[in-house]
Amino acid sequence: MTASQMQARILIVDDETAHLQALCDLLRDHNYETTGFANGIEALAYLRNNTFDLLLTDLMMPGLDGIAMVESARKIDTDLACIVMTGEGSITSAVKAMKVGALDYIIKPFKISAILPVLVRAMETRQLRMANAKLELQLRQHTAELVILNQDLEQARMQAEIANRAKSTFLSNMSHELRTPLNAILGFAQILASDSLQTSLDEKKEFAKHIEEAGSHLLTLINEILDLAKVESGAMKLSIEAITLDEIFAECKTMIDPLAQKRGINVSFAENTNLHVSADRIRLKQVLINLLSNAIKYNRHSGTVSVAAHVADDNHICIQVIDTGVGLSSVQLETIFQPFNRLGREVFNEEGTGIGLSLVKHLVEAMEGSIGINSQVGVGSTFWVKFPGTAAGIPYQQPETKAMVYEVTSGEKSSTQKYLLYVEDNPINLKLVAELIRLRSDLVLLTATDGLLGIEQARLHLPDVILMDINLPGIDGIETRRYLLSDPRTAHIPVIAVTANAMPADLENGKAAGFFAYITKPIDIEQFALAVDSALEFAASKKPI
Template sequence: MSRRRSLPQKLLGVVMLVTLAALLVSLGTILAYDLRAYHQSLTADMTTQAELLGHMSAPALTFDDQRLAKENLALLRLRPKVNAGAIYSARGQLFATYVAPGLDVQVPQAPRADGVAFVNGKMLLFRRIRDNGEVLGTVYLQADYEILSRFSDYAMIAIIATLLALGIAYLLMRPLNKVVTQPVLAIADVAREVVETGDYSRRAPGTSNDEVAELAASFNKMLSVIESRTRELENSNSEIAREAEQRSKAQQEVMRLNEELELRVHERTLQLEQANSELALAMEEAKSANQAKSAFLSSMSHELRTPLNAILGFAQILTSEKLPSTLAQKREFASHILKSGRHLLTLINEILDLAKIESGAVALSLEPVALQEILQECEGMVAPLADQRGIRLLFPDACTANVTADRTRLKQILLNLLSNAIKYNREAGSVVVDCSPGGPGLMRVSVQDTGMGLRPEQVKQLFQPFNRLGQESGTEEGTGIGLVVTKRLVELMGGTIGVTSSQGAGSMFWIELASTEPTPSRIDPDAESVPPLPRHAQGEPATILYVEDNPANLKLVEEIISFRPDLKLLSAPDGHLGIELARAHQPDMILMDINLPGLSGLDAVKLLHTDPRTAHIPVIALTANAMPRDVEKGLAAGFFRYLIKPINIDEFTDAINSTMSFLARREEEGSTSK
């Protein structure tokens, strides 16, 4: 027969078991979290170190500079946990090594695939070195992986903490146990004596002021009642029955209250679980937002530095007296600078477009747009890019439909889809553009390529920022936000965009916009004619006044104009002087910056148009204010054309020539009217 345990022993055992369970769960959770955090932190730290080392060593691999590579590896001595490191060339040959002082570590003679491995308490990491999409080599790092020692230390700490906590709980519960159980035991002793002796005059002592005291009082009262009932048993049967009924009702009420209490506890538990779930979801969203921010900064740093590297590098060569170059080389270097500058401008425009769309700052001018004209313009712009790769372009012969759209943004959307179809196509492939009715009242334009296609999981992530059409290799340049901008522009115009893709066969992107009828142009026959200019003498150059406060920008335009013997340039550093020169010299046209000291370009052009002496002179804006609202504001102020810096020489020349043609037609019309 097992030994019966007393109430104090049971209470002490329950407290000890609860304490032990809580300690085991808490310490186990902390141990697992710390080991996981250590693993992730070490992996992320070594990966970052490898990427940084690869970035620093890219020039060394490019120029075969082993000394620079070894100096870069020598910086690992500042990382005591790193045992060894190495850099391999693109052919897999060992280029440079590093071994921590005092260690005997064997460095692999050949690189492995990108990744992390853990062998004998060591972390082995291989990372490819890439520059402009080209693999230059591989970085290898070996570091201490102390997870087992950390586990042993934490296990020992957990055991000591558990024993110490149990000991403290035991010491605290011994005196507290008596405080809690002593009144109950006193009642039990009195009850036992009453049962054994039948003496109902005994009373339980009231040693506290709580529920136990109430129990003792009730017990004493019960003894008094029993004593009284024993003396008056014959005359109190009905009274006993009544008290029994009251006691039954009291028990039922207690049961009802217990059920209500259990229900409230259950509801509160559900509320706490829901709150914990919402908190976990919020933490996960915050983590995802932080990762997206890190990915954005990393992507932008790489994409912006890549063209800047070429611009600054070739510019240093051109300006260096220690690095003489031939005329052919100078032209090649200048071509690289121009190409990289245009690429950098494209990246900045894409980022600004996405920022404007996200902030709701994009203002669209929706109007009927002829698809055939837009497609012809896009074909002319992407044809050179397609010819470079031997891509065949197939556009519809006749697309007479009109859609409701912003003309400029629609061209941007189609150019993005076409450039992607060419960029991610296979060599000597083809791009097919089609125009067909979509749903009711909709017109669909599709762009189909013959590239490698996309997997279903890539299609799901296609319109996320920085995705680059799912190209994990990262060989194509760009921010990866072009499709995001395209999707949101289509949605702002009330349309939809979609994609279908077959891996290995190609992809087809399509947009659907509301079809509409073209609006006829309206020309006011009674509009006041512009006063004609006097005809120039034979061979006399046309005069251009450039109002610009930046000497470098003025010098650039002077150099461009110097190649045109038919043009003569005047300049003014501010708006007030520009207006005076325009009144005095009567130039044929004016180039005007907007952000001028004292008097802005917008105010200056208004003053020129209100003055009869200068109202006939066309004014072209040449400014860095590139936001759509800036362009609209400038054209509304009276600018004849609006050019955006940095200057595109072809666009600049086209603006000058078109303005000269306009002046010539106006002069001929004035002569005819006379």
């Protein structure tokens, strides 16, 4: 006998007791382990608590016949190999048995030599079924694992794409922010060093002041970028200690008062709080000064800023910086802590790096704290920070945006003079370009501080050439260019992009937008002059009659 036969367990069901006993005895002699029952009900009850390899059942039995026996048994054990025995021998009963899961059909009476091969085939079929079921299970498991693996790979790919886009956006924004102050520094420096652009002593002092201010802004930007890089990489060393809030508030008040007085903003600090927080003293002051500076710079006329502190429900110390500024929309709040995102605040012509709040968030979290904001448009904003610790006005009016006209020659515009419109929201950049063309008697410079005003100026004056910044409040320079192209009155005017957006993708976008030339900041004076002259020549050849 084979090993499978020696190990096989057979459940025999037959209402003929003599036949049942004889069959059990004969199969035991051939190394099968047998258990017999004279009715199907008892056999099924036993099968529920015991395991068998084969079921050998009579077809015609009182109560539960062989067909029902096979069907019920396979519901208990789907791997059970079933064989039906009967003296009837009809094709109909054989088909019924096979439909419910019987593997074979034996006609009574039979010799033991006739049934042994049937049992062997049944055992082999059972083992094949079980092997196939195991393979199917493994295949399903492997398929599920492959699906999970593919999902993980897809998620990793998406995260990599997001990271790459974020990296590209960061580099593009950083390039823009670095080039903006550099434009003023190098531009005014070139004017001071030029033999052809004569300047008075007062103008030299003014230009030197612009260079100093731009250099200071650039230094602040570089320091904040370095701080952000340090804290993101975990390289920034923090000295966490118990800090008295009243002392920090007093130090911040001393530092922030000059800016508040200059802007006419009333700043008040909570007194005698008797609260202590666990934080790094220097970085906590950096966080509060940043929040206070923003609250002052972007406040309304004669607005207020108040600093409060209390023990929050989670037993952390909550510090609030509350302002009466213009507030932020829900869309702005979604991206408020992104680096270089100034949320449209550039419309105020305020100097800013756009990474202050991102740095603040990283610093707060590095000190085991949390940060958030509540804001309502037209009412104001409340920034709050929480740290572990213990307890011991006038309605806002949008500044009026006015177009400025720099006439570089005295008297009325002559027939030989050309209009040059510069659309730029940064006053220093406006001043720089005005100085670059000051000695040109053939030009009158018009300026606009946003895209919509630029379109209005272009339609009103029909300038010969337009200079266009890209990062403008409201509609940007690309969109403004599209408006000008779509208007038959202004479509012919050559437009030169003058921008700090200097990444390859920015240049491609500028080319697609149809700019006559694309000049990146810091401005090179010779390149600027050549581009303007080329645009003037083009305008003269294309100007409508």
